[in-house]
Amino acid sequence: MTVEQEARRTVVVAGHVGMVAYGVVHLLIGWLAVQVVFGGKQAGQKADQQGAVETIAAQPLGTVLLILLVAGLAAFGIWQLYVAAQGYSWVGDEGKRTRKRLGAAARGITAIVVGGYAVRLLIGAGRKSTEHTQQEFTARLMEAPAGRVLVGLIALGLIAVGVSRIRKGLKKKFLENLDMSRLPEQARRLTTRLGQVGYPAKGIAIGLIGVLMGLAALRQDPKEAGGLD
Numbered sequence: 607m608t609v610e611q612e613a614r615r616t617v618v619v620a621g622h623v624g625m626v627a628y629g630v631v632h633l634l635i636g637w638l639a640v641q642v643v644f645g646g647k648q649a650g651q652k653a654d655q656q657g658a659v660e661t662i663a664a665q666p667l668g669t670v671l672l673i674l675l676v677a678g679l680a681a682f683g684i685w686q687l688y689v690a691a692q693g694y695s696w697v698g699d700e701g702k703r704t705r706k707r708l709g710a711a712a713r714g715i716t717a718i719v720v721g722g723y724a725v726r727l728l729i730g731a732g733r734k735s736t737e738h739t740q741q742e743f744t745a746r747l748m749e750a751p752a753g754r755v756l757v758g759l760i761a762l763g764l765i766a767v768g769v770s771r772i773r774k775g776l777k778k779k780f781l782e783n784l785d786m787s788r789l790p791e792q793a794r795r796l797t798t799r800l801g802q803v804g805y806p807a808k809g810i811a812i813g814l815i816g817v818l819m820g821l822a823a824l825r826q827d828p829k830e831a832g833g834l835d
Contacts, residue, residue, distance in 0.1 A: 621685025627678025628717055634658035655720045663727050672724050679721035686714030744822050754823045761820035768813025775805025 638657050662671050690711035697703040747753045747760075774780055780801045786794045821827075 617685055617688050620681035621688075624678045624680070624682025624685060624717070627675050628682045628713075630662075630675070631655055631658045631679075631720060634661050637661075655716075656723055659720060659724045659727060663724075669728065672728050676721045676724045676728070679717045679724070683714040683717035683721065686710045686717065690714060744819060748823075748826065754826065757819055757823040761816045761818075761823060764816030764819065765813050766816075768809040768811070768816060771809030771812060772806040773809075775802050775807075775809065778802065780805060 635655065635658050638661065659672070659675065662668060662675055665671060687710070690707045693710060694703045694706045697706060744757055747757050750756065778798060778801065781798065784797070786797060789797070
């Protein structure tokens with residue numbers, strides 16, 4: 607095995623381990639969202655990536671869990687950025703290959719950003735909710751030349767991503783990235799159903815954030831740009 611092949615194998619193995627950490631964050635977001643619905647969420651806790659990280663930090667051995675989470679998210683982020691740079695070479699359609707690479711890059715950056723927030727908690731930096739951060743980001747953009755246009759374009763981009771996630775789930779496009787040949791029929795069916803529900807749900811969440819940012823641009827009010835709650 608060449609050095610390049612060994613490096614590629616290491617990145618892929620680390621990525622699969624990191625995917626577990628990425629999945630845990632999403633599961634916790636879902637749990638926090640359920641608590642939002644039924645009023646069981648603690649004051650100040652957000653149903654988003656930061657809220658998920660804070661939930662982990664609040665558990666027994668929270669510091670150890672955060673360290674593991676940081677390592678996992680870093681591994682997943684590096685893997686996705688590697689895939690963005692080198693992956694999907696088997697996809698014949700250039701446009702489709704580009705979209706897949708951009709998606710991988712977005713996932714990689716998201717994982718690293720969430721991991722960075724976990725690091726901030728580890729070193730005792732202050733907490734700042736995603737909603738406040740988003741409003742602050744929107745306000746700064748609006749102060750720039752053509753700021754409202756920029757915010758509007760970002761909003762349209764988020765809505766487009768949301769629609770693509772919904773479409774990917776309903777049309778079962780996510781199956782193109784899965785090899786379930788070794789799974790029993792029941793497991794394949796369950797995986798497919800989960801994807802058909804999960805992708806549209808995530809698409810709706812992303813799309814709604816885009817709608818909120820669009821309202822902020824139209825009304826020139828950064829406070830309209832809320833978080834997942």
